[in-house]
Each structure stands twice: as C-alpha cells, then as structure tokens.
Amino acid sequence: EAGVAQSPRYKIIEKRQSVAFWCNPISGHATLYWYQQILGQGPKLLIQFQNNGVVDDSQLPKDRFSAERLKGVDSTLKIQPAKLEDSAVYLCASSPRLGDDTGELFFGEGSRLTVL
Amino acid sequence: AQKITQTQPGMFVQEKEAVTLDCTYDTSDPSYGLFWYKQPSSGEMIFLIYQGSYDQQNATEGRYSLNFQKARKSANLVISASQLGDSAMYFCAMREYSSASKIIFGSGTRLSIRP
Numbered sequence A: 001e002a003g004v005a006q007s008p009r010y011k012i013i014e015k016r017q018s019v020a021f022w023c024n025p026i027s028g029h030a031t032l033y034w035y036q037q038i039l040g041q042g043p044k045l046l047i048q049f050q051n052n053g054v055v056d057d058s059q060l061p062k063d064r065f066s067a068e069r070l071k072g073v074d075s076t077l078k079i080q081p082a083k084l085e086d087s088a089v090y091l092c093a094s095s096p097r098l099g100d101d102t103g104e105l106f107f108g109e110g111s112r113l114t115v116l
Numbered sequence B: 001a002q003k004i005t006q007t008q009p010g011m012f013v014q015e016k017e018a019v020t021l022d023c024t025y026d027t028s029d030p031s032y033g034l035f036w037y038k039q040p041s042s043g044e045m046i047f048l049i050y051q052g053s054y055d056q057q058n059a060t061e062g063r064y065s066l067n068f069q070k071a072r073k074s075a076n077l078v079i080s081a082s083q084l085g086d087s088a089m090y091f092c093a094m095r096e097y098s099s100a101s102k103i104i105f106g107s108g109t110r111l112s113i114r115p
Helices: none
Strands: A005-007 A010-013 A019-024 A031-037 A044-050 A053-056 A065-068 A075-079 A088-095 A111-115 B003-005 B010-014 B019-021 B024-026 B032-039 B046-052 B064-069 B074-079 B088-096 B103-105 B109-114
Touching (some): A044 A065, A044 A075, A044 B103, A075 A088, B003 B103, B032 B064, B074 B088
Antiparallel strands (some): A031 A088, A088 A111, B064 B074
C-alpha cells in the first residue's frame, strides 16, 4: 500500500513570495490533515478535511494561507505572501473515515520550507 | 478545552534501561483516544501505540507500553530495554471522538540513548 505522498520535500523562498505544497493521501482515506511543525515544537493542526469539506480550519492564518481538496483526494496548501515565521515543516496526514477505527494518522515525509 | 502536556523537553537514558516519557491531557469529552508517535531525525512521524478512553487494559506493542491512569489524566509511554535506535523525538497526541475529532499534539520529548 502506497503511503502519503508530499511534494516538494524542500523549498527555499524569499519573504513575500508564494509557495504551494501538494499532498496525496493513502487511497481510500477520507480525512486529510495539514500540520505545521516549527523546529523544536510539536505539530500544529492548520486544517482538516473530511472528503472535500473543511472540518476544522480554526488555526489556519486565512489572510495568507489557503488549502483545498477539490475532488476529495489530493490537496494543496498555499502560502501567499510568505513571512519569515512560516519557516517550518508542513506535514500532511490522512486517516480512514472517522468512526471506522481509532483515527490513527498516517503521515507523509513532510515539506520543509525556509523563508529568507 | 482539549490540551496535551509533555513536561520533559529532553531525557538521557543508558542503553538497555527502561524509560518513561510523561504525558498528561485535559478533555471534557468522555470518548477519546491517546496516541504516541516517534519522530527520528529524518523527520517522518511513526505511530507507536494507541489507548482508547474506554479500554480497560493498558496498551502494549512490543517494547512499548502505555501506562494509562484515567483519573489522573495521564498516558505515559514506557519503553523497555532501550536501544540506540530509540533516540528520537516522541510526541503524545489526543483525539476527541465526540467533537470535530481533530488530533492535537504535545510539545514533545527528545530522548537520547547513551551506549
């Protein structure tokens, strides 16, 4: 079974530029999550999708961050314009439909963003 | 409010010794799950063990066990016979099942195993 795929693995941009990250979850997983992990901290949930609907985006900085999951499969997270404090690893995770099991998350390898 | 606390930023342990990583949580939801993840220096998040709030027995997975004390709201991870490969960041996480069911993470504990 293929795992969660993310790209790009690494990205370096100047502040005020834009960047997009892509995630393809495990086949059949209904729930998709984007987490931000700043160096030395635990992952912080940015947005959670159930199929193509948003379940929680309370911690997404909506003035600069956006995310979509148009067909209920893969997802894109965009930052525009980027700030220095956005430097972090962006982790995508997926899980089967809520209620089907414990809700364990399956993570991708992450996309490391450096903003100069 | 949903909250996870890990009070040990870093720990050093001698190889082959057992180690306990602390985790306390707060929730008003009677139905919840607790998870532990390992994050090596390579960055991937590896699921280790799960405990449901209604489970009567503590969870075990190989060398990992979860010391679940519901009244104290603690879910400590115990690693027996530690190995050099256990050196990593360890995160405690919680999911509330009655609400929007997001998973939140603690700040993590960096475990270093000495040979």
